[in-house]
Amino acid sequence: GQQLNQSPQSMFIQEGEDVSMNCTSSSIFNTWLWYKQDPGEGPVLLIALYKAGELTSNGRLTAQFGITRKDSFLNISASIPSDVGIYFCAGPSSNTGKLIFGQGTTLQVKP
Amino acid sequence: DADVTQTPRNRITKTGKRIMLECSQTKGHDRMYWYRQDPGLGLRLIYYSFDVKDINKGEISDGYSVSRQAQAKFSLSLESAIPNQTALYFCATQAGGFNEQFFGPGTRLTVL
Numbered sequence: 001g002q003q004l005n006q007s008p009q010s011m012f013i014q015e016g017e018d019v020s021m022n023c024t025s026s027s028i029f030n031t032w033l034w035y036k037q038d039p040g041e042g043p044v045l046l047i048a049l050y051k052a053g054e055l056t057s058n059g060r061l062t063a064q065f066g067i068t069r070k071d072s073f074l075n076i077s078a079s080i081p082s083d084v085g086i087y088f089c090a091g092p093s094s095n096t097g098k099l100i101f102g103q104g105t106t107l108q109v110k111p
Numbered sequence: 112d113a114d115v116t117q118t119p120r121n122r123i124t125k126t127g128k129r130i131m132l133e134c135s136q137t138k139g140h141d142r143m144y145w146y147r148q149d150p151g152l153g154l155r156l157i158y159y160s161f162d163v164k165d166i167n168k169g170e171i172s173d174g175y176s177v178s179r180q181a182q183a184k185f186s187l188s189l190e191s192a193i194p195n196q197t198a199l200y201f202c203a204t205q206a207g208g209f210n211e212q213f214f215g216p217g218t219r220l221t222v223l
Binding site: 031033035040041042043044045048088090091092097098099101102103104 | 115151152153154156159169201203210211212213214215216217219
């Protein structure tokens with residue numbers, strides 16, 4: 001079945017640094033979603049992408065829908081301690097329409 | 112007020128006990144989902160419902176059952192809890208025709 005692979009699995013960075021993470025698949029997706037999960041809370045939708053090549057920002061976050069429709073990238077600029085959490089990518093299965101989730105990238109920020 | 116609420120937020124129970132987790136939403140969405148999260152395994156789908164009369168099994172439904180009491184309410188039951196059902200459980204909602212899902216705050220369940 002369709003799978004989403006996120007990398008890196010985890011990151012430990014210094015406050016103020018920029019962060020980049022990605023999500024790839026061997027299958028085409030028509031929508032890419034990026035979520036953030038704070039410790040002890042549910043995932044919160046950050047950005048939704050609907051078109052190949054689309055670049056969308058939400059504050060310090062920028063996400064891109066890859067041209068091949070098989071990947072997506074999330075960048076965080078000037079990281080701050082509250083950026084700590086797990087970042088998930090997700091996309092709808094072409095067979096069932098249900099969301100498929102990546103395994104997540106865990107981000108830790110050192111003040 | 113939160114759009115998607117889950118009760119309880121934390122629960123400790125013993126092996127063999129029946130337990131129910133509840134989810135309510137005020138978003139007016141037709142579709143509701145139950146997921147389980149374990150460290151390193153991401154989110155796995157247990158059951159989902161596209162409307163009040165529709166219930167579907169997800170990838171890990173064994174040992175679980177659900178009830179869609181109303182458009183706004185979707186509950187998950189563990190008929191006889193076992194220790195490997197210790198996990199974080201999330202409810203999510205989705206509007207028909209859209210891909211975005213919106214999650215509740217989660218229930219941390221521990222089965223001793």
